[in-house]
Amino acid sequence: MAGADELVVHGRTKRDGYKAGTIRWDLIAEINQQLAIPVTANGDIWGRDDALKCQVLTGCKTLMVCRGALNMPNLGQHIRDDVAPMRxxxxxxxxxxxxxxxxxxxxxxxxxxxxxxxxxxxxxxxxxxxxxxxxxxxxxxxxxxxxxxxxxxxxxxxxx
Ligand SMILES: Cc1cc2nc3c(=O)[nH]c(=O)nc-3n(C[C@H](O)[C@H](O)[C@H](O)COP(=O)(O)O)c2cc1C
CATH class of the missing domain: 1.20.225.30 (Dihydrouridine synthase, C-terminal recognition domain)
Structure with missing residues (x-):
């Protein structure tokens, strides 16, 4: 690694696009195991259940949400702090x-x-x-x- 302090991994290839079923949290887990720097898992986290599953599977302490937060603007807080979805x-x-x-x-x-x-x-x-x-x-x-x-x-x- 070229001196990075942390890494965010979206578990897909460019060719996968956003096709359903292509997310590879298992590969994020491998990356996380092999690196000493903090790894953040990203991809297909739409709600609290996904977040929990992703965290268990990848072992990553931190998660990143993107499209889910366009669906529900406070998704990050909803996942982390159990705040109700924005009305x-x-x-x-x-x-x-x-x-x-x-x-x-x-x-x-x-x-x-x-x-x-x-x-x-x-x-x-x-x-x-x-x-x-x-x-x-x-x-x-x-x-x-x-x-x-x-x-x-x-x-x-x-x-x-
Ligand atoms: C509207 C939009 C803009 C994005 N812009 C960038 C970007 O500028 N750079 C980047 O690396 N990824 C970008 N992405 C990819 C996201 O950061 C993220 O890796 C990807 O959407 C997978 O996460 P998700 O399943 O939570 O959406 C963008 C995604 C969306 C939907």
């Missing part, structure tokens, strides 16, 4: 904050596509995301999308 009104507040940040600066042009991609994940966990996605799917301008998100946020806060 939809809170997710909408987060999306509004995200849209405010993303629309500033030179990355604003990517915002419409990025937020739509994020909804692809959110819809896996939150059935409420469908209705909101239907509205923003046909919008192309960042300001229109941001307004639609803010309206959705206002509505859920009104309903509560």
């Amino acid at each position: 939809w009104p809170e997710v909408l507040r987060l999306l509004v904050r995200y849209s405010e940040q993303e629309r500033q600066g030179d990355k604003a042009v990517y915002f419409p596509n990025r937020i739509k991609q994020w909804f692809k994940y959110l819809r896996q966990y939150y059935p409420q995301a469908d209705a909101c996605f239907k509205v923003i799917r046909v919008l192309n301008r960042a300001d229109e999308i941001a307004r639609a998100l803010d309206n959705a946020r206002e509505q859920t806060e009104f309903i509560k």
